Amino acid sequence: MVTRSPSARRPTMIDHRKLGRELDLFDTDPLMGAGLPYWLPDGAAVRHTLEEYVRDIERRAGYRHVYSPVLGKRELYEISGHWSHYRDDMFPPMQLGAEQVLLRPSLCPHHALIYRSRSHSHRELPLRIAELGGMYRSELSGVLGGLTRVRAIQLNDAHIFCTPDQVADEARAALDLIRRAYDALGIRSARYRLSLPGPGGKYVAAPELWRRSVAILTEVLDASGVPYDAVVGEAAFYGPKIDVQISDAAGRESTLSTVQVDFHQPEQFGLHYIGSDGARHRPVMIHRSIIGSLERVVAHLIEAHDGAFPAWLAPTQVVVLPVTDDETDDAERLVQRCLDSGLRAHAVSRADGTLGARIRNSRRVPYQAVIGPKEAANGHVALRLRDGRRIDPQPVDDALRRIVGSIDTRSAELWEN
Structure with a gap:
């Protein structure tokens, strides 16, 4: 039997900068510097889950993942065009002997070099190279805030090297991936922008x-x-973009995901492939990001879900609540069962307050597992769901099977009848 209690009234205005700190997801320190937030364990759990998710959907879509350095010689960015067109947004060069190196403002020049490092036939194309990589922007202190505008950015980036007649299909496929990711994350786009x-x-x-x-x-x-x-005026310096826009509770709009077509950098780096005619041809470079920067997408998710993330993404998926001290050992055993099943779980003991207080404090956790004397004696657990439903006591194995099944499929439903 499932019963439902009235859900709590949600606030109308949510600021991720305040809520993210209250939920111990991230914070900042003046000694690290403005625009350089650090991730606390719960925030790192969300970020890690996002990284696993996006790598998985990219892998299934034919992308191959790489790692590249966050530094590059000034000459690299002179070739790509960043130095002449984007210099004001880059950190100043660092002198290393006779050379100057810079923190990269984008990953695309590095991926162009990775492509150039090997010869390619038309049969290999499209070649899809993806990376969750760091990049750095010299943002003015007045525009920095929380996770939305930062100086160190972890970007879900990829570059597709393809023949001219493959460009439209690859761009459409990237848009489809963006839509799939938004459905899984519960993100609503505000609009599409050319x-x-x-x-x-x-x-x-x-x-x-x-x-x-x-x-x-x-x-x-x-x-x-x-x-x-x-x-007009929103293109990248090397090419036009499809920008997928999101908005916050105050109606402020920002770009989260992009698809870009670039004929410029393949020319600059002398990229080529061998065509069916045996001659050298220039590939086209598509830049695309499915979920944008991890900082900006987490900021949006905090606000969009009021900190109550989809169950598969929640930093704590199951909180175990012993009713009395006598059930403490049973609670710890259940936590271990959850961990062994791949769930993120911990127990909150009676020392942290009454059962009612602990339930209220865990209101954003998808599953609250209550163990009282009867549940402990029978090997059962009574579940309270975040949406207010209560599930009658049932065997632990059955409850875990239902929870894991829902999370593995990234279902929006906490408990399907």
Whole structure:
């Protein structure tokens, strides 16, 4: 039998900077510096789960993962165009003997070098290279805040090297991955934006390449059937973008996910593949990020879910609550059973307050497992679900099987009848 109690009223305005600290997800310290938050254990659990998730869906979609250094010689960014077009947002060079090295502002130049390091046939393309990697932006202190604007960014990034006739299909597939990830994470996009170049010297001067890349992304958006806005002045310096926009509780909009078409960097780095005709051809480079930076997506998830993350993503998935001290050993055994089943769990003992107080303090945990004298004697557990439902006592094995099944499928349902 399942009974439901009235759910608590949720606040209308949620600020991840306040709530994230209250939930012990992240914090900052002036000795580390502005825009450089650190992750506490619960926040690290959320981040680690996101990393595993996005690597898994990318692997299933044919991506191969790499690691690349966070430093590069100044010459690398001169070739890519970052030094001439993006220098104001980069940290200053560090002198190492006769060389200057910089913290990278993007991963794309490194992935271009990885592609260039081996010869490629048209039969290998599209080649999809992905990395959860660090990059660094010299943001002004006045715009920094919480996890949304930071100086050290962990980006879910990837670059697809493909033939010109593969570009549209690959961009569409990237949009499909973004939609799948948003469904699993409970993210609603505010709008889609076709980000175009604007006036001035901010953009690479290659009118024909811009025309081709804008035409491709326009075709992809039109075919996808999603409404979108074309916005001048929001393109990357090397090419146009599809930006998936999100908004916070105050209506402030930001970009989370992107798909970009780039003819410029393959030309700059001299990238090529051998075509079916035996000649050398230039690949096209698609930049795409499914969930954007881990910092920004976690900030959004905190606010979107009021800290009550989907069960598969929650830092604590099961909290075990012994009714009296006599059930402490049973509670610890259940915690170990949960851990052995791959669940994140811990016990909160009677020393931390009455059962009612412990239940209230655990209101964001998906599953509250209560063990009283009867449950301990029978090898049962009584579950309270975060949505207010109460599950009659049942064998521990049955309860764990249902919980693990729901989490493994990343179901939005806590308990399916």
